[in-house]
Amino acid sequence: MRTRITNIVLPATGVVCLGLIWTLLAANVKDLPSPLKTWQESKIYILQPLEKRGEMDQGILLLAYYSLLRVGKGFLLGALIGTPLGFLLGLSKTFSRMFDPVIQVLRPISPLAWLPLGLIVFQKSEPAALFTIALCSMWPTVINTMSGVKSIPQEYWNVAKVLRLSKFQTFTKVLAPATLPYMFTGYRLSLGIAWLVIVASEMLTGTPGVGGFLWQEYNSLIYAHILLCILTIGVVGFLLDRMMGYIEMRLRAI
Amino acid sequence: MTFVEIRNVSKSFSSSRSVRHVLKEVNLIVEEGEFVSVVGFTGSGKTTLLNIAAGLSQPDTGYVKINGKEVNGIHHDAAVVFQNYSLLPWFSALENVRLAVGAAFPKWERNRQLAQAEKYLEKVGLGHALHRRPSQLSGGMRQRVAIARAFAAEPSILFLDEPFNALDALTRSNLQQELARLCSEAAKPVTTIMITNNLDEALLLSDQIVPMTRGPAAKLGTPINVRLAKPRTESQLLHDPTAVRIRSEVVEFLSDFIHARPRESQWIPPTAQAAQAVEEQI
Numbered sequence: 001m002r003t004r005i006t007n008i009v010l011p012a013t014g015v016v017c018l019g020l021i022w023t024l025l026a027a028n029v030k031d032l033p034s035p036l037k038t039w040q041e042s043k044i045y046i047l048q049p050l051e052k053r054g055e056m057d058q059g060i061l062l063l064a065y066y067s068l069l070r071v072g073k074g075f076l077l078g079a080l081i082g083t084p085l086g087f088l089l090g091l092s093k094t095f096s097r098m099f100d101p102v103i104q105v106l107r108p109i110s111p112l113a114w115l116p117l118g119l120i121v122f123q124k125s126e127p128a129a130l131f132t133i134a135l136c137s138m139w140p141t142v143i144n145t146m147s148g149v150k151s152i153p154q155e156y157w158n159v160a161k162v163l164r165l166s167k168f169q170t171f172t173k174v175l176a177p178a179t180l181p182y183m184f185t186g187y188r189l190s191l192g193i194a195w196l197v198i199v200a201s202e203m204l205t206g207t208p209g210v211g212g213f214l215w216q217e218y219n220s221l222i223y224a225h226i227l228l229c230i231l232t233i234g235v236v237g238f239l240l241d242r243m244m245g246y247i248e249m250r251l252r253a254i
Numbered sequence: 255m256t257f258v259e260i261r262n263v264s265k266s267f268s269s270s271r272s273v274r275h276v277l278k279e280v281n282l283i284v285e286e287g288e289f290v291s292v293v294g295f296t297g298s299g300k301t302t303l304l305n306i307a308a309g310l311s312q313p314d315t316g317y318v319k320i321n322g323k324e325v326n327g328i329h330h331d332a333a334v335v336f337q338n339y340s341l342l343p344w345f346s347a348l349e350n351v352r353l354a355v356g357a358a359f360p361k362w363e364r365n366r367q368l369a370q371a372e373k374y375l376e377k378v379g380l381g382h383a384l385h386r387r388p389s390q391l392s393g394g395m396r397q398r399v400a401i402a403r404a405f406a407a408e409p410s411i412l413f414l415d416e417p418f419n420a421l422d423a424l425t426r427s428n429l430q431q432e433l434a435r436l437c438s439e440a441a442k443p444v445t446t447i448m449i450t451n452n453l454d455e456a457l458l459l460s461d462q463i464v465p466m467t468r469g470p471a472a473k474l475g476t477p478i479n480v481r482l483a484k485p486r487t488e489s490q491l492l493h494d495p496t497a498v499r500i501r502s503e504v505v506e507f508l509s510d511f512i513h514a515r516p517r518e519s520q521w522i523p524p525t526a527q528a529a530q531a532v533e534e535q536i
Contacts, residue, residue, distance in 0.1 A: 155340040158310055161327070162334045163357045173353065177344040 033224040041224035055208060060228065064236055067198050067209035070126075074133025075194040079187060082138035086145025086186070087179070096146070103142065111136045111197040115204050125205030129198075136197045140189035148182025149175065181251045188244035195237045210236075257445045258284040258307065258411065262316035265302055276302045278471035279316070282464060287443030291456035292474070293504060294466030300449040301337075301415055303466075307447060308334050308413040320411060329411060333404035337416040339396040341388040347399045348384040351375055351406050358407035374406035375399065377439075378432060394425035401429070405436050412437075414448040418455065427488060430458055434485055453504055457482075457491050463500065465507045475507045 019035055026034035033041065042060075044051075049061035089096045089103075111132050118128030156178055160170045202211030210229050217225035260282040266275040276299040284290045294300050305311045307318050309325045309332070318325040320332070328334075333354070341350045351371035359367065375384055378398040388396050397417060404412060417433070418426040437444055437459075450456055456463045457480060465475040478500055482491075491497040 155336060155338055156342065158334075158336065159340050159342060161310055162308075162332075163353050164328055164330070165353075165357065173345075174342065177342070 031223055033227060038224040038227045041222065042228040045225070045228060058208070058213075060210075060232055063208065063210050063213050064232055066207075067202065067211060068236065070129060070202075070207070070209060071133060071191070071194045071198045074130045074197070075137055075191050077130060078134035078136075078138030078190060078194065079141055081134065082141035082186070082190070083145055083183060085138075086142045086183075087149055087175075089142065089146040090149025090179075103139065106135075107139045109136075111200045112204070115201055119205075125207055129201040129205050129207065132201050133194045133197045137190040137194035140193065141183070141186035144182045144186030144189070145179060148179035148186075151182075152178045181248065184244070184248040184251050188241065188248055191240055191244055192237065195233075195240060199233060255286045256283055257286040257288075257321060258282070258447065259319040260303075260307060260316070261319070263303070263306055263313040263318065264315045265299075265306060265311075265313050275471040277306075277313075278473055280472070280474050282474055282477075284445055284447060284462075286445055288461045289437065289446040289448070289459055290462045290464060290477070291448045291450055291460040292464045292466050293450055293453055293456045294472070294508070295468045296451050298466050298468045299470075299472040300451075300466055303472075304413055304415050304447065304449045308332060310334075331410040332413060333407050333409035333411075334413045335397075335400050335404045335415065335417045337419050339388070339393075339400045339420075341396055341399055341403075343388050346385045346387055347375060347380060347391065347402075348372065350388070350399055351403045354403045354407045358409070371402075371406055374402040377405070377436065378402045394421055394429065397421060397429060398432075401433060401436065405440065408441060409444060410442060412444050412446040414446065414450075416449055416451065419451070426455075430455060431485070434459055438484065453501060454488065454491065457497050457500065458486050458488060463504060465504045467508070475504075478503055 023034050026032045026037075045058075045060040045063075049059040051059040052062060089099065114132045114135055115128060118131040119125065122128045122131060152175065156174050160174045165173060198209065199211035199214065201207075202209045203215040206212055206215065210232055214226055214229035217223075217229070260280060263277055263280045264275070265277040266273050268274070280303060282290070282292075292300055292303065302311070306313045307325070309318070309328045320329050341347075342353075345353070348368065348371050351374060352367050355362070355367040355370045359370070362370070372381075372384060375381060378401055380395060380398055380402065383391060383395060388399070391399065397420070401417070414433075418429055421429065437446060448456070448459065453463075460480050462477045462479055464477045467473050467475070480496075480500060482494065482496055
């Protein structure tokens with residue numbers, strides 16, 4: 001009984017509280033739609049989530065799908081670059097000394113700063129968006145993989161030596177499995193950042209997706225749809241994090 | 255025939271502040287098929303010596319020869335049992351052992367390697383736990399896997415680094431007997447160097463006991479022959495006059511360097527604790 005209260009009732013109370021604050025604010029702030037108004041104006045997007053009516057005028061799941069696809073590509077690109085980079089940094093002291101300052105400088109740069117550069121270099125919005133997502137999201141992967149490699153206990157290296165494993169075997173049998181949980185912590189954080197970046201990049205490039213839709217509806221003065229997008233972004237981000245957290249937990253259990 | 259020759263081996267570790275001499279001009283000769291135990295206090299540099307002998311680390315001066323050839327990296331016919339089991343946690347017991355078999359017999363087919371691994375796991379009484387992960391095994395079972403892993407490679411030289419240190423007394427004495435049995439059953443003679451802080455364990459298993467002074471700059475004492483028929487039992491060693499004499503000889507040698515109670519092997523003098531801390535950092 002008590003678990004049911006803590007698992008369902010308490011979170012539900014939190015949601016209701018947020019709804020009340022939102023309603024209160026909406027009553028006092030001009031142009032801020034109330035929850036009810038948001039629902040009324042957005043329900044067509046939620047009730048027909050896969051409907052395609054125009055370039056931007058699409059069901060919310062379809063829009064989220066476009067965004068997820070873009071995030072997936074960008075994140076994958078970042079992971080493909082970030083994971084080997086993390087291994088190199090973890091294995092070689094020279095390499096680590098050489099590139100550590102560079103990474104520390106590149107890491108805090110905002111996606112909004114990278115995007116114009118991407119547009120200049122690639123001339124097109126789609127590759128520019130991927131470039132920005134990859135570049136912004138790969139750092140947790142790099143850093144976690146690196147620290148994973150560095151924290152492999154000496155005994156595992158000794159086992160690899162005693163068993164006279166080849167370089168390739170040492171990688172597949174010792175290095176990779178020992179680093180895997182760290183890598184996935186990195187992937188989870190990276191995916192979270194990639195999802196943050198998507199909105200900014202879609203806003204600036206005007207590509208179809210949740211972020212692009214948000215910006216277009218802002219320009220069309222349909223404010224209820226902005227709230228719909230915000231909620232969608234939050235829910236999808238939460239689900240992504242839960243999914244990665246689950247994979248990570250399974251890996252740590254080994 | 256001399257099989258292992260450790261000559262004038264010195265080793266020191268330096269940090270930014272100081273240099274710590276761990277071993278100083280250590281010499282040791284081991285004949286083929288012999289079981290030699292190096293007995294000393296925790297933190298005296300025994301593990302450093304074993305790592306150098308096994309080829310896991312390099313000496314500053316001196317050399318180690320196995321079968322007449324200078325050691326450079328792990329010898330192709332050597333196996334090591336570590337104090338902390340050192341099994342790979344993401345593989346089953348069987349796969350942990352098979353990896354060692356694969357390293358020793360790379361030309362064998364996978365099935366034959368698996369059969370060999372299974373055979374040795376059965377020898378140490380783990381036939382029922384082949385597919386368990388190390389985390390699903392008790393400490394004693396893990397060390398059994400580690401011992402099976404060492405013997406499954408059919409090594410001609412075996413290095414044991416305080417193999418039973420982490421185990422409770424009962425498990426310890428069971429495993430000691432099993433180790434003695436595996437050594438005697440081996441197809442070809444196994445030359446063994448064991449590092450231990452337990453004199454009774456050394457008496458039970460060894461042909462020769464070499465006392466080691468406490469570091470820094472640890473040295474080896476004169477080897478003492480243990481001329482007692484094998485297999486030996488613990489109760490026999492308690493009263494056997496030869497065993498009693500050897501025990502007092504070793505104790506006398508070690509207490510010349512420090513007032514200690516070597517019989518109670520787990521007791522670590524305060525200074526040795528500090529030394530151990532240093533060694534662990536290394």
